[in-house]
Amino acid sequence: MSEFEALRTQLSEAAATFADGPGALEGILLGIVDDVDRAVAEPLEIFPVCHHSPASAVAMARRLREKQPKVIYLELCEDMAPLLTELRNCRLPVAVQAFATDVDGFPAEWAPLSVVAPITEASAEYQAISYALDTPGVELVLVDRSSDHVFQWDNRGTEAQQTDPDSAPPDEEAALHGDAVGVEIGDLRPRFAELEEHLLHHGRVRHWSEWWHQYVELPLGDSDHDTYRQVMLLIGSLFRRLAPGDPHRVRVDEDRERYMWTRMREHLDATGTDVADCLYVCGAFHASSRVAEFGVNGTAGTGTFEISPRTASKWQHGLIPSSHAAIEAQFGLAAGSVSIAATEWAKNLKRTKVQPFRLAGQAGGAKKKKAAALPAPAPEIAPSDHLTGFLQRPPVLDRLDEAELLGWSVEVVRAARRNGYLSSTADAIAVFETSILLAGMRDRAKPTPYDFQDAAVTCIEKDTVPGRRDVRRIVEIMMGGDRIGQVGYDALPPLARDVYDRLAPLELNLQQRGVRRALLDIASNPDLEPCSDLLWMLRYLMPYGAARPIMGERRLGERPIQESWDLAIGTHQRALIELGYEGVSIEQVLEQRLRRGAYGPRATAASVLAAVEDATLYLRSHRLAGELGTRALEVLATERSADGAPEVLRRVRRLLAFYRTSEPVLPAWIESFVKTGYAHYCTLLPTAFTDEDASVDQVAAMLGFLFSMEGLALSLGCDRTQLELAVAQSHPEDPAKVALLWAAQVQLGTLSRAELRTRCDELLGNPLVLPAYPRYLSGFVHALEPAPGLADFVVEAVSNAFARLPDPVLLPWLPTLITTLKAGGADLAPLLIREAGRIFPSRLAALDEWVPPWLAEEAVPVVRRARQSRGLPLLAAHPATCDAVADLLGCDGTWETGDGGPPETPGSALLGQYPDTALALEELLTYP
Template sequence: MSSAPFTALREQLLDAASTFTDAPRPIADIMAGMVDDVDRALGEELEIFPVCHHSPASALAMARRLREKQPTVIYLEMCEDLAPLLNELRNCRLPVALQAFASELDGFPASAGPLSVVAPITESSAEYQAIAYALDTPGVELVAVDRSVDHVFQWSPQPSESDTPPTDSAGEEAGLHGDAVGVEIGDLRPRFNELEAYLLHHGKVRHWSEWWDQYVEQPLANADYDTYRQVMVMIGSLFRRLAPAEDNRPRIDEERERYMWTRIRRHLGASGADPARCLYVCGASHAASHVEQFGLAAAEQDYEISPRTATKWLYGLIPSSHSAIERQFGLAAGSVSIATATWNKAVKGSGVAPFRLKGQKGPKGGRGGSTRKRTTPAATPQSPVPDRLSGFLASPPTLDRLDEEELLGWCVEIVRLARRNGYLASTADAIAVFETSILLAGMRDRARPTPYDFQDAAITCIEKDTVPGRRDVRRLCEILLGGDRTGQVGYDSLPPLAQDVFDRLAPLGLDLHKRTVQRVLLDLDVNPELRPCSRLLWMLRYLLPADTVRPIMGAPKLGEQSPQESWDVYIGRDQRAIIELGYEGVTVEQVLEQRLRRSVWSSEATAATALAAVEDSIVYLGSRRITDELGARAVELLAAERTVDGAPEVLGRIRRLLAHYRATEPELPRWCASFVTTGYAHYCTLLPTSFGEEEAGVRQVAAMLGFLFTLENVALSLGCDRSQLELAVKQSTPQTPAKVALLWAAQSELGLLSRSQLRARCDELLGNPLVVPAFPQYLSGFVQALSPAPGLAAFVVEVMSEAFARLPDSVLLPWLPTLITTLREQAHEMVPVLIREAGRTFPGSVAALDAWVAPWSASTQTETAPGRPAAPAGPVAELLAGHPAACDAVAELLGHDGGWEQPGAAPGSAGPPEVAALLSRHPATGEALAELLTGP
């Protein structure tokens, strides 16, 4: 391919390749190909406007060209299904991002969801100039021709790896785009790492954004239109030709180019528009395309567009920020803010009137596209473009004179900001920053210090070795040069759910568009009309990230309402979370209901998670219908479980729910009664296996017993059989000490093991030196047993006291740390119960300690006469003596004549021997009666 305007440049580049390289053929092919790409793009019938994303030079050239050409159709490289959102930009404060969101996938792997695509738009971008011109100029049509967001994921199997993800999660703005895939018009960056490293090294810069600003942005800011187009296409061609072979992006770019040219030809054929009055805005690399479908003359090259999947996409606007754009697209920190500052300065200095949407929120500047009367220039054939590349490449860069006033202002302002943020900066530091900026610019072959030179000088002269506050000097420079501007979506462009939230929170008097924290104080007793607002805040707390609405005082509980609440509200800062919530439903209640259903019907759902959903539905929704539905699902999940890992949580939640229903309902709901009966049979079935398996922990087995014992009355009243529990306990054969103690406690609770027998077994353990090292594990089992059998608290205190009293120091001291760690790890929530019981058992003063006798030792102090059964002693004897009439009545019912010891007689020497024998044969009954009437 040869064209007269570029013949001299092509020959010059080929000669240079032959002169300066040992293998001229590959280099010559690349250089000649670059010239051919420029010639091809500029000779196309449809005018191609190459751009780079967030480039002030591109935006200036676009504003100039739009006012000069005044096209009637603009083809824009943008996802075609995002185009309907563009008119909503006038209700927003830039930067914002167009978003497509899908949570219910059809045609994509379920594990890939939710899918999200964002296309950020800033005021200093060429695409915004084209959008503002097209939307506010009558008779102009804007056509988005890039592939749909559905094709973005179709063509990118791993979207999280094909685009640069956010690299820093710190800071306030880190999550504005989240993990969404970013698409932008005009991504210009070398895909050949060695080339980028070479350019940065010889350009004496640190990162790509600084190189681009020095060698492309500044020279092209005031260049004529032909020079701008040729340089941009040449750069796009260079980066494209040097892309590594293993890179997957060239293949995707080619598919996009086929897609876009096919859409353009179809639109021209359907609308009959004159190509001479149209403009095609695309990235510079796409302008250097090699696909067969390139150009209007390639109409015979048909390209079949693949259909979209059945995934339902939701569209909207979300706030964006300079830092979010930088993180997502791998730009240097502060580069977008610096580009915005460069744009504002260029607009003032060049006299270019940029386009701005009518009603656009934000700082003033620029005229709207329809503020001047639009003329219709006659369409003329496109004449050959003269060669501007040769002159641009051969001439040295234009050296701007030093703008001392601007640099002095920067230096004074950065010292002021540094002092406000804790730095010991002074006028001397301002002078040092000024001189160092000029020195650095000279070392980098610049006549005028750039913002990057100033930033480096400020860090060198002010920051020293410490950062006294939360902002370093680099961040202060970004604030000085324009700051991290954050966009905002207007009320009219919010989804219905977000608008509903704003309307329902209106009685609180908040400005929900403010980005600062707002404190809300609610006295619900004085102002009961604010209870709906409180309920909504709690639902938002449940659904949104933790910091969007944060309670300071108050908590939602079953059957309770805090009389006073205090909230910190950050809704204005976290608009994205509210907006994406609107993609899930029309109201907050609907979204909450959907999420609760989703949680209990997921593949990982358990009975515990279902009970948690039931509790949340009662607290937040108050809907009996959804609660019964979730409760029925909890019964199904419990019956299907084959492990007992969730037993502790199940026990705690069902206890709270039963207490709530007993206090608020005349009878238990059907699902709740079914859950108790199902759980009773289920845990009885699993109990023997859980006692024997090592995988089942002590806490889990104790929770099962807690369910069976504490809910036994309810279960029996609903038709369960207690013999099932007794049989399960008898079949249990534990092997570990903790489970053995737990089984003994269960047997004691069922009456299969008397307290005296339990005490004897513990005495036997303490007397066996081989078992003493494992005794803390037995104690752990007894402590865990307090959940199903709280009446054992006194016995556990007795066992621990006996251990401390009987064990020698040589055994006790090494054993004590094991006891403490065992209780802390396995039964920490039961330790307060033991402490309270010990407080009731032991004397409260030192003086009473000498005369104190342990209650459990009184039963062993009574001597038994030979040949006579043991008479009741201790608390049993005191109980009988205190209620003689009751004792006589019981004896009469048993067929015996009652007789009492005479005062002064030896214990056990008087009274009917039959009564003494009866009490001796059934000591557990007497002890239980004594505990019931007088306490342990």
């Protein structure tokens, strides 16, 4: 402790001067020195780091070559250790991920659980990993809590919010980590808001990343090991002692430290490794720990901290691509700060001549030179006080920085010209001088990249941005941009490798980022059909844009002919990797997803039918479709409202049409569904008519199901009396539902069209009902769903409304009519348009003399009799057909050929009762 006595004396005097006497301030300042002294004196060497800090990375590379430890204890989730060797097959930055979809021991709403630990080349952890994996005889031991313990100790909100302040990243590069909880070595940032504000204000900087770069990163870039170590311990102790007393956060921090020291003591006891051959790499915040378990000879003795067992959750581990923007967004760093750190890393290596460690075969970056043998470890020198000299040393501007600034100024002008700015050499000079001026105004010895960025914006951008990039973004790109990592083929899970292998016939580099256009001429090359099937499954499972069809569609009962796709699978590599955590093939994952949704707590009959359709469409699995169809039947029986009726009707119709055209017999499940649905909707119909929460289109869909499925339901044993009783028991009050009920009665035959027309005329003749008449019409429009045969009557009713309703009533109703037709436009509008085209004249000249058919009441009987007399010869010439129909319908009688002819036959009696049929048949056959 003697080496820090001088510093203790200075801090005591400073505390007495600024605080008017010794007290709390002196206790904090001296406590910081005690923390540094305690960590330095620990037999197990502690190496404090800050995440993605080039100064930490340089100091780590230098220390590893000097000390050459045989065991490295690393602050990283212990269950991620097997994945680190796969970093050789990746291009950094990437993130080690632990992922759990089968949650057991955590609330179901937390699923899926995800933890990521991003790794960049300019980081101390990567240097330690590279040294340990490529140096024979060196063991790497991860000692931090497991991924399972991350969530065991999480109160679901507090920690995730603190480590992920930007929960909504602005772009897809920043969203590479999704909503995963981020863990990494050295989260070194003040947790005391007033302290951070004070440092930013007096440092004359805009954000924390700039302060760290200026006052820590640059001074420590080429410092010796003892200076670096003591300064980082000092900063970690300061932030720790000034942190607010959040009980949960403090408990988690201290439990992590107890966990790590317990694991290290367990390893030392089990292996008998000499402490002098070990190195403990952790964040500076944890290096200054004050827990009782601190140190290999901690007061807890053999380590009394009880580590709770892991839950039964099934964790999957893998590597996912990361990016500078994703790291910045997840850990609350300023935009561009990680790219600037990468530039500073290269600069430090050039200045200090330190040779970094790099995994053999590492993808990306410069080709690695043949590594030279490590020299003999340097003799250990007793540590001394380096803090006093470092704190008193002013920064110095060297010529290398001036040359670098000049190069930046020239390059930013060149880049600005390429982006449409009218910049010149004079602007380069102005940027150079303004950068130095801004640095001087901010009390800095040399301009930082942030000063340069402000100067470039001031001197080049002016008040307009001619291109799509502003100067600030141009500077970020020039400083290194957003480097995006990639996971190599060998490091991918089996599912991802299988996807790439099965898409190989497309002859596209799908592992590369960006969009690739794939053209599939399946008609001439049937071998491409499996690729089409796989692409449709990827479109279903992966985020939008990963596989986007440009031409072609997938429908029930249709086979693909030609397709065109935009594929960005490399851009969405993380999503593909996470699919690999759920299964070994894409088909297995899709089946699990469909089954999980069908059996989930929020499943509805409509959603389960959608799963049946998807299983048939994408997997062509009759087994799964049958299982899910049975589940849809179970869910339908439990529903007590009409909410899902429209979607149920649409999907059942599609499935019925598919099975009727592709299968010899209907599947048993769909027959049971129709039979049960018929009885179910008959039961719910009276309640739905009077329920205010049931909309008109929902009730219309119920009636549509009952009427359109009636033939099949009756053949399966249902009784039509159920429907007749349900309609008879329905007593709606809403005008739209009343009109819907009338339409149902017409469809059942309990109400004639003449009576329906009379009721509408009475409504139009009643001044008190006129304001509500458009609502009746809306009900008639919806009635086209269950009774499409009423299309001519709906055209008549709408025409009468336009003719007789006053403008104050008609005009406000028009938006409702348009909205109704738009909502059901696929089915309702074509019916009305076709019927209107049949009724109304096709030429404008004929409109003046045209009389609507429903107004020509007097001419109807005459025309009918005349046309009926012309239809009789046709029926008399072919009596067998008409007699057969009459026999089926139970009609008796004989044919009459004239006065005194033979008695009437069943066919003639049928003709007398239904003359319109003969007239329609005559029109179809164009009988002269």
